[in-house]
Amino acid sequence: MVEPVNSSLGKMLLEEVSPVVMVLCTPLVEETFLKNGLSFVETLKPFCNFSNIDVPVRTSSDQLYRLKKFTLRLFYASDIRQPNVEVAKQRLEHVITQAGEKDFQNLTSDPPQITDILSNPESEIAPSWFQYYNKELIRTLSFSDHEAFDHPVACLLVVSSKDEEPIKNFIDLFNSNRLPNDGAMDPNILKHYLLVHDNQDATTERTSKVLSEMRSQFGNNECNLLCTNSSKEGNVEHQANPWASFKSSVSADKLGCALTGDDIVEIKDLIQEFASRHIIPYMEQKVRELNQQISATRKGLRNQIKNLWWRKGKDDGPDATKGSISTESQIRILGDYAFMLHDYELALSSYRLISTDYKLDKAWKHYAGVQEMMGLAYFISDQSKKEAEYCMENAFSTYMKLGKSGFQNATRCGLWWAEMLKARKQHKEAASVYFRICGEEPLHAAVMLEHASYCYVLTRPVMLHKYGFHLVLSGDHYKNCDQVNHAIRTYKSAITVYKSTTWSHIKDHVYFHIGQWYAIVGMHDVAVRNMLKVLDCGYQSKATQEIFLRDFFDIVKKTGMKHEVVGLQLPIINMSSLQVIYEDHRTYASQASALVEESIWQSLEDDIIPSLNSGKSNWLELQSKLLPKKYKESNVCVAGESVKVDLEFRNPLLISTSITSVSLICELTANSDDLQLVDKEPSSSILDPKSSTEHNRVTTSGFSSFALSEVDFTLGGGEKKLVRLTVTPSEEGILKIVGVRWELSGSIVGVHYFQSVPVKAKTAKGRKKNKLTPTDALKFLVIKSLPRLEGSIDHLPGKLYAGDLRYLVLELKNKSESPIKNLKMKISHPRFVSPGNHEEDLTTEFPDCLRKGNEQDIVQRETIRTNSVFAFPKDVSLQGDKSIRWPLWLRAAIPGTISLYFTIYYEMENVSSIMKYRTLRMHYKLQVLPSLETSYEITPSPSRLQEYLVRMDIVNCAKSDCFQIHQLSTVGCRWGISLLQPVDTILPSKTLLAGQTLSCFFIIKDCRKSGTEDYKSMSLPSSQTDVKLFTQDGDEKLFDIVNSPLASFHDSERSCQGPSAQVSPNAVDFILISSLAKSSNSSAVPDVPEILSHHSCHNSIRSSSPLSWSLEGPKTIHHDFSTLCEINLKLIIRNTSEGLSSVIINTIDCLLDTASPTTSSGSQSGWRYVPAVTEEMKLTSDVMGSRLSKPPSSMESSPPFIWSGLSSTKVQIKPLSTTEIPLQISVFSPGIYDLSSYKLDWELSEHVSASSTTSSGTCQGIPYYLTVLQSE
């Protein structure tokens, strides 16, 4: 710790609590000294501090001590009075303003770092003018009447040798009423007489004469001569000008210009002598005198009691004590003199003595003053800390109790107290003291708060939060007094604290206000820089945001120029949204197709793109030959075609902001001059006019070589917008996208550079992508312009019903002059889309063109369609803004959301370029809604081997729409179809409502000749394969399912609905054709589908056993029964299964013996029941039931017929083939016979993937009624 004497407070006390010398001088003296630009007092002032005078002093005690340091204060007599409060205030304000102006040049500097603040030495933390301010502040309180140390100790009378009557002047000076009318003034004050001799214009003779006169008049010792202005020319320059620190306003060079070094030495000596020879001894003596006097009256027990008694009797208030010679005053003077002579013991004892008296008298001001001095005395003599603090506290609170009048004293007391605490490293306490003396006057408060804030920095550990807070408070106060410079200074320091924190409310406040204030002092650019920090204030209230923005734009407008700001926070750019879309050999028809993942396209294009490794002229190889290695990995784009950049802008505010002229910042360097390509790092300095011009240059110079798009938009509160920006290079070279720029509300330009940001660029190869750095992704190799195919599909609906069949047109257009050739197309879903065969040449309207009778020549598709790649005819070549329209058939195969990808490959003719081919990629999305769903069940007809019963179930799965069904067709020429029952009767309305189900029955007939496998050779008239469901619409032609696109769709349906490997030849494919009912307003689908086709493939014939058979023979027979009636029958067995089947046929004569699987009642005989034998009966569904329930009939008697011929036969039937077994019965009498008394035992061995499984079973015979009649 610093010794109290050497601490700042110690020094301050040495200066402030020091003897005052009253100066009385004639105007001529002043004149003499004004030649130096200084008054008399000012001239002497620098020499009034003696750091080493070494004067022996003896005060009360007998002990001698030596005074080393001493200070005198010189004042004109006129100044020795309490200064006017208002004047004092103005002076203080002036001090602050001056300091603020001095500070001005530092305002632009950046706020200091926290570490800098902390590492600063203690003395440098607070601004230097603080000391000066404190001194001035204390000075405003000088010469108060309750203290004695400001009262003049001595009087210095100065007369110039040029004065008319010097002696008379001396006497007049003191007797004139210029003396302060202070009651405490001692008329017998020590007087000293000084004669000033101006070497420039006074004669030595006269001076010496006057001096001798003086000496005789006033005494030898009390008179002195001072010769000044020895320099004739008056241009002496002082190395270390002693006056400079005292008088700052005038240029320091002029000061003391007429004073030579000898003069200065003379002045110095004079003052020192005056102090050591006269003042100190005088004070010494005075102290002794007073001490003696007081000891006599006040010290000792007797005096104290007397005093107490006497005091009690005299209760007329503090006024009585105020007399100039009152005991209390004397003691106070004694104390102050002792203090000034550094005899703190004596000072303390005297202070203590009167402090109780004052307290008893309730003379609070005096009491506080004494307490204050006690505290200081304790401090400086390094005695009890506690006492010192207690005294200061006591003094302070006592002053405060006095109210307004005491506040100024309290302030001084507080300052001293705080200094005391600081000297003892109790900075935190000091800060609180400063805080307490803030008072109401804002300017004063501001300074005190700033004081306090610096104390918090000095506290260990550092209290930065409080530091910041007090700075902010102080800044606000400064602002209230229009001390903007100071306000900025304090806020700037506060920024240090808040800069790195997340206390955004406070941060915004500080930045916003400092910005405003910078604008007030006219430093708009700095203001803007600070205001920029508050723009991203989404969490603030809307009103606050509005204020922020309004002021910001006001200031920006005042700057009068368009600033370019790197990293403007409004709007916020979402860098992760950055997406670069460009076209090299891949071109995209639409935005949506560009966003599709590259792998999808790649897999689609695998077949049509020439392989990279084979072939003479693949483009990659060429590229590597043509280009330096350096660019091999950069992206390729084509001149004249735009590179698109998608970027998301977000408005963090609640207020909508308009953003204009959003464009990319690009650099295009010609291929040839590689040297220029040295990365031109855009300068990142904010508001740097250089950088803005640089970019202007780039854009203007590059104007011819590339074109930029400009986008204007408005972002509402909190809105996000994805903005598409483009750059179109028009020359070959290297194009680099550097960043993006935009104008905010037309007044400020924001710039954002894309450096070191990950970019989702669509690059050519997946492998390569990983190697690319983000900046590479924004670097493009621009190659010569190439033809580019544009394609679109007209009227592609977005929403469809499943099965909807549409006729679409693909339009391809080549705008460039050079032709393209070798067009190929691949479609991701051949099930959905099938290209037509000709250029658009449909003569009839869709869908009538699908009807029969409109058949066109069909070129065999298989020749050009391989592996779902559709190659356009060779003669198709596009050139110069021509277009082709190619028909496409669309059929919504399955419900759901379907992404259709089209890729069209084409090659360029007559272009020698890196690229030999390009692809056009198109992507469309379809939403397919469920419509009708069909299911078919085919069961073999029990009576006819070639006929099958088909049950079709239709469900309308659509949400609201109704459908009409028109036609059911079987595919292929094998199956003839016919209605079993007209649908009109089941569904008279002809429309199927939403959710409705319908079952219809059909008969299909295998028209193949039995036994022959080759059904292709046989044909059926196509009319037999189609059936109209409603007979009413007879005039409508049936739809042609063979030649129309339906056939090709059916092909793909077939391959999709079932694996072709396991197709059984007996499977039947059906196509149901329907349309949306005209009555229903189609709510789900925007445009009404005209025709829907529902394909169902591989419907196999379902039956319970692997066998189907029929007994064939005559139905009715006439016989005369003369001979045994033998009837030949034929059993045709068909193996419907996939395996080899061996069948044993057992005919049963004696039904009783048979181990029948069903125990029947036996009440029925074979011929009691004679049903009407009609076809219909047998085909009804209870045929099966009757077969199961009726047989075997048990009969009591012998059977009316017996099986003759074979009783048991075993045959092997190959899969899916038929065999015939001859059977014979013998009938003995006429009647109707049920020939179902046979059974088939079958054993099936299926070879399924090497393991053979066998299954077996027994089938009962099917009823077969034979009528035998007696012939005439």
Next chain:
Amino acid sequence: MIVCVAVVGHQNNPLYIQSFTDADDALKLHHIVHCSLDVIEERVNNPKRSGTTLNEAFLGLLYPTVNYKVYGYLTNTKVKFILVTTDLDVRDTDVRSFFRKFHAAYVDAVSNPFHVPGKKITSRTFAQTVSNIVGSYGLN
């Protein structure tokens, strides 16, 4: 009346700060809370000698400003809770129990698996709970 409660993270970053006054004095309260961090730090670094307070999360009255009293509470994870009140005579026990409830609410909020530690607490439930707690203290 409780005018402000705040949660401050261990790096002195504000996690949650909510004022319960009608006046537009958010900035002032922010400053008060921010300043009180110094006092908390001081308290924590120079704990009082008395043994009972060693493991005490409740830090007591941090400092009285002109109009407010500021209380602090430090969790084991060095998250600070700060309460600013205008009541001039507040019983320590009340404040203690307030902080206990507040702590529970905070723990609930940060136990949310979607809460990112060190980020601002945006849970509406937390805000609701806090205002309920504050409301219950405002009555007595």
